[in-house]
Amino acid sequence: MASEATNVNSQSEAFETWIKDQPLKPPCASACPVNADIQSFVSLVAQGRFKESLEAVRERCTLPGSLGRICHHPCEGECRRNDVEGAVNIRAIKRFASDVCADEPASDAVPKTRGKRVAIIGGGVAGLTAAYDLAKDGFDVTIYEQNDACGGAIYTGVPKYRLPKEVVARDVAAIESLGVTIKTNTAIGRDVAFDDLAKDYDAVLIAIGLTVSRGIPIPGHDADGVLLALPVLKEANFNDNAVIGKRVVVIGGGNVAFDVARSAKRMGAEEVSLCCLECEDEIPAFSWELGEAREEGIIINPSWGPKEIRVEDGKVSAISFKRCSRVFDEKGIFNPAYDENEILGIEADNVVFAIGQGADMNGFTGTSLEVDERGRIEWDALTLKTNLPNVFASGEVVTGPGSAVAAMRNAHHAATAIERFLTTGTAGAVVVPEPLAIGRLPRHTVDAIVRREKNHVPVVDPAERVKSFVEAEGGFDIDMAIYEAGRCMNCGRGAEIIAEKCAACLTCVRVCPFGAPYITEARVAGFNWDSCQSCGICAAECPGMAIHVGFNDDTLINERIDAATSGIVAFGCQLGKPEIYNPVSKATSAPPGLNFVKLMCASRLDMRHILRAIENGVDGVAVMACPDDKCRYRKGVNWAEVRANRVKRLLDEIGIGGERVEFMGSFATPEEARQAIGAFRAALAELGPNPLNKVMVK
Amino acid sequence: MIVAEPKSLDEIEAMVDGYDRVLMVGCGTCVEVCLTGGERSVNLTATALRLARKVDGRDIEVGEQTVIRQCDFEYLDEVKDTDKYQAIVSLACGVGIQGIARKFPDLPVFPGVNTTFMGFNEEYGYYTEMCKGCGECILHLTGGVCPVARCAKSLLNGPCGGTNNGKCEIGNDKDCGWVLIYNKMEQLGTLDKFMEINMPKNYGKAGNIRSMDLRK
Numbered sequence: 001m002a003s004e005a006t007n008v009n010s011q012s013e014a015f016e017t018w019i020k021d022q023p024l025k026p027p028c029a030s031a032c033p034v035n036a037d038i039q040s041f042v043s044l045v046a047q048g049r050f051k052e053s054l055e056a057v058r059e060r061c062t063l064p065g066s067l068g069r070i071c072h073h074p075c076e077g078e079c080r081r082n083d084v085e086g087a088v089n090i091r092a093i094k095r096f097a098s099d100v101c102a103d104e105p106a107s108d109a110v111p112k113t114r115g116k117r118v119a120i121i122g123g124g125v126a127g128l129t130a131a132y133d134l135a136k137d138g139f140d141v142t143i144y145e146q147n148d149a150c151g152g153a154i155y156t157g158v159p160k161y162r163l164p165k166e167v168v169a170r171d172v173a174a175i176e177s178l179g180v181t182i183k184t185n186t187a188i189g190r191d192v193a194f195d196d197l198a199k200d201y202d203a204v205l206i207a208i209g210l211t212v213s214r215g216i217p218i219p220g221h222d223a224d225g226v227l228l229a230l231p232v233l234k235e236a237n238f239n240d241n242a243v244i245g246k247r248v249v250v251i252g253g254g255n256v257a258f259d260v261a262r263s264a265k266r267m268g269a270e271e272v273s274l275c276c277l278e279c280e281d282e283i284p285a286f287s288w289e290l291g292e293a294r295e296e297g298i299i300i301n302p303s304w305g306p307k308e309i310r311v312e313d314g315k316v317s318a319i320s321f322k323r324c325s326r327v328f329d330e331k332g333i334f335n336p337a338y339d340e341n342e343i344l345g346i347e348a349d350n351v352v353f354a355i356g357q358g359a360d361m362n363g364f365t366g367t368s369l370e371v372d373e374r375g376r377i378e379w380d381a382l383t384l385k386t387n388l389p390n391v392f393a394s395g396e397v398v399t400g401p402g403s404a405v406a407a408m409r410n411a412h413h414a415a416t417a418i419e420r421f422l423t424t425g426t427a428g429a430v431v432v433p434e435p436l437a438i439g440r441l442p443r444h445t446v447d448a449i450v451r452r453e454k455n456h457v458p459v460v461d462p463a464e465r466v467k468s469f470v471e472a473e474g475g476f477d478i479d480m481a482i483y484e485a486g487r488c489m490n491c492g493r494g495a496e497i498i499a500e501k502c503a504a505c506l507t508c509v510r511v512c513p514f515g516a517p518y519i520t521e522a523r524v525a526g527f528n529w530d531s532c533q534s535c536g537i538c539a540a541e542c543p544g545m546a547i548h549v550g551f552n553d554d555t556l557i558n559e560r561i562d563a564a565t566s567g568i569v570a571f572g573c574q575l576g577k578p579e580i581y582n583p584v585s586k587a588t589s590a591p592p593g594l595n596f597v598k599l600m601c602a603s604r605l606d607m608r609h610i611l612r613a614i615e616n617g618v619d620g621v622a623v624m625a626c627p628d629d630k631c632r633y634r635k636g637v638n639w640a641e642v643r644a645n646r647v648k649r650l651l652d653e654i655g656i657g658g659e660r661v662e663f664m665g666s667f668a669t670p671e672e673a674r675q676a677i678g679a680f681r682a683a684l685a686e687l688g689p690n691p692l693n694k695v696m697v698k
Numbered sequence: 699m700i701v702a703e704p705k706s707l708d709e710i711e712a713m714v715d716g717y718d719r720v721l722m723v724g725c726g727t728c729v730e731v732c733l734t735g736g737e738r739s740v741n742l743t744a745t746a747l748r749l750a751r752k753v754d755g756r757d758i759e760v761g762e763q764t765v766i767r768q769c770d771f772e773y774l775d776e777v778k779d780t781d782k783y784q785a786i787v788s789l790a791c792g793v794g795i796q797g798i799a800r801k802f803p804d805l806p807v808f809p810g811v812n813t814t815f816m817g818f819n820e821e822y823g824y825y826t827e828m829c830k831g832c833g834e835c836i837l838h839l840t841g842g843v844c845p846v847a848r849c850a851k852s853l854l855n856g857p858c859g860g861t862n863n864g865k866c867e868i869g870n871d872k873d874c875g876w877v878l879i880y881n882k883m884e885q886l887g888t889l890d891k892f893m894e895i896n897m898p899k900n901y902g903k904a905g906n907i908r909s910m911d912l913r914k
Contacts, residue, residue, distance in 0.1 A: 545736075611746070653708060656753060
């Protein structure tokens with residue numbers, strides 16, 4: 001079986017130790033609210049190491065299946081591939097990592113070594129994330145959740161067509177498997193007293209989210225048929241026979257409003273209008289929500305403020321709007337102005353307010369938790385503390401409405417604050433420096449980058465998808481995911497000069513396809529990270545061994561080489577065909593006795609790597625490389641062949657025999673690969689054992 | 699820079715045949731730049747030597763060190779732990795190898811490369827000879843192209859009858875140095891000088907045991 005000597009930890013640790021001293025970070029991770037190690041999990045998918053990829057996702061993005069569907073992916077907005085032919089589809093890769101591992105066994109529980117107990121009130125995104133971090137840290141964590149299952153807004157609010165409930169359940173189960181106790185159907189104030197929790201636990205985290213929809217007291221607001229967003233979404237999520245009127249008007253322009261409008265369509269409404277104060281450009285919902293809603297036939301009416309609901313026989317019959325001429329005043333404060341001369345009337349069976357949410361603080365009434373005059377928790381954003389020494393708060397209940405990933409970020413901070421409090425006995429400010437991203441791709445580098453068009457996920461046709469709550473967006477299959485992951489350019493993890501060893505010989509300058517190296521004023525090589533693509537051609541050629549490549553580190557490569565002391569070591573690009581390279585692929589396993597050492601590109605292959613494998617006693621070394629038209633760099637195959645031939649000549653001289661190294665190039669089919677390996681194995685058997693290794697392994 | 703090419707492993711192996719602890723020392727200047735004598739070459743050659751010995755059923759310890767230049771005593775001070783070794787293999791040019799030999803008079807020193815010429819770094823991994831060190835430079839008379847180094851016969855008044863469509867009769871696709879000179883002088887508009895006869899050079903200046911003293 002193919003062996004993978006490294007695991008995600010060694011990759012992440014190497015990354016951590018290396019990158020912490022680097023001034024600039026990759027723009028994706030820098031833009032990500034939880035600073036997920038995106039390049040690592042993308043690279044692991046590219047290598048077919050899916051389980052490890054999922055663990056790398058989960059480290060910061062604690063609900064991978066869910067966020068792989070609903071995250072607004074600011075990472076992709078900053079992806080430097082945007083300047084080439086389109087961002088890497090990071091969200092879809094994350095979703096793939098989660099979905100492909102859906103049947104994998106749950107992780108083992110983390111031993112509760114810290115001897116401290118933490119209660120988390122609310123099992124939404126924030127609560128679950130803090131639970132993940134704290135359980136991983138060895139704390140005994142209990143989540144108190146008022147609903148029948150965890151997930152919070154992504155369970156009760158986000159519609160099934162965007163996020164199926166079983167995906168949320170899968171994400172929750174993974175956190176539960178760490179040893180987190182989850183008490184569902186348990187409401188604070190009703191089933192458990194808050195003050196008791198604060199007394200019984202070493203620390204408490206309030207992460208109850210915003211669960212109460214607000215309305216607007218316009219005339220007619222209390223009529224039959226006037227609804228609030230969250231109850232409508234709950235109905236859509238949990239009642240398979242949910243119905244709504246034929247004509248529905250949704251008031252609001254946020255993502256929740258769009259969820260309501262699109263759900264209403266799926267509940268049978270024939271005419272759905274969405275009216276909001278904001279003009280088209282100011283609509284707060286994500287731009288793709290507008291597009292998808294319009295595709296589904298939802299009428300969007302920007303710049304209208306609700307005026308009056310007309311009621312007939314106690315029931316809604318229509319609603320009128322007044323023209324909203326501005327939402328924010330000159331100071332940028334929410335202060336809408338109207339032109340009452342311009343009126344829009346829409347006939348309606350239902351009007352749904354989707355204008356915002358508040359916290360349900362009922363469970364805390366009369367407790368020692370202090371709230372301000374508006375009922376908001378007294379909270380310090382830096383320490384995440386409430387007025388009580390051991391009670392913290394996190395997520396939308398304190399930060400206000402935002403994205404799921406933003407709640408996740410805040411919850412990571414809360415977990416840090418609680419960990420610190422439980423370790424030192426005092427709370428402190430959680431300061432997370434904003435990482436600085438590297439710059440844009442220079443024009444000459446854009447020109448040199450091999451074009452690889454973006455892979456999109458399949459989306460169900462609008463006419464079809466509005467008929468049910470079946471998930472509308474599909475995921476990647478293995479080939480698509482590996483291809484897409486291979487588009488990552490590993491920005492900012494590239495070559496670094498060890499100045500005292502550099503002879504300014506210009507070799508790196510001459511071999512780099514992207515124009516990254518240059519000679520500095522100090523007369524040593526320097527690397528422009530804006531250009532470097534981490535291929536490693538330079539490191540394998542540098543005569544002074546003065547180049548370190550962050551994502552292609554010799555230490556890591558050597559570890560993989562050293563995992564094999566017999567059989568055949570095969571070097572190749574990490575993007576090699578999954579059915580040949582991929583140990584977890586269900587298609588075909590790698591031929592037995594073959595140990596793949598995946599490199600960022602075959603051009604990273606150093607003569608020393610081949611010699612090392614031979615010295616370890618393996619029978620032979622196969623060198624594979626993508627054909628030039630598939631190489632994500634330039635001419636990786638040529639470099640691999642040159643180096644293989646150099647080592648062949650050297651092995652002839654050594655007396656081991658150059659036949660033990662075979663340059664194989666690439667294969668059109670797995671069968672071709674197996675045949676080539678089979679023939680090579682037969683040739684090696686003919687040669688007899690590696691003279692350095694007395695025992696020949698069949 | 700000084701260009702050198704690797705010696706065959708067989709030759710190095712034969713040189714160190716009687717030893718089982720040798721130090722291989724690289725040079726981080728000219729021979730590193732021409733990809734022959736830097737840290738990478740030291741590592742590859744040392745590994746190859748070790749493996750070749752293993753195949754023969756004998757072990758050899760090969761130490762690996764690389765200094766900035768082997769043609770300066772001060773840099774040779776950086777070569778350490780020589781008392782652990784029975785011999786030194788130097789991957790420097792002939793100058794550096796002799797520097798090592800002078801620095802460590804009690805140790806046998808063996809050349810790991812063949813020093814070949816003074817050359818120009820044309821592109822990655824490709825070098826051409828440009829200078830013979832004749833001691834009497836006449837590049838000002840020949841359009842900046844050296845007839846001593848780039849004419850196969852080192853003719854001072856060429857070309858000879860072996861010039862063939864810009865190439866030299868020796869083959870290997872080598873340019874005729876005198877055609878290069880002619881073309882360059884034409885480009886410079888100094889073809890009239892081409893007709894002047896270059897006087898014979900004082901080849902005594904290219905003789906042996908040369909030294910230079912700038913101290914006065």
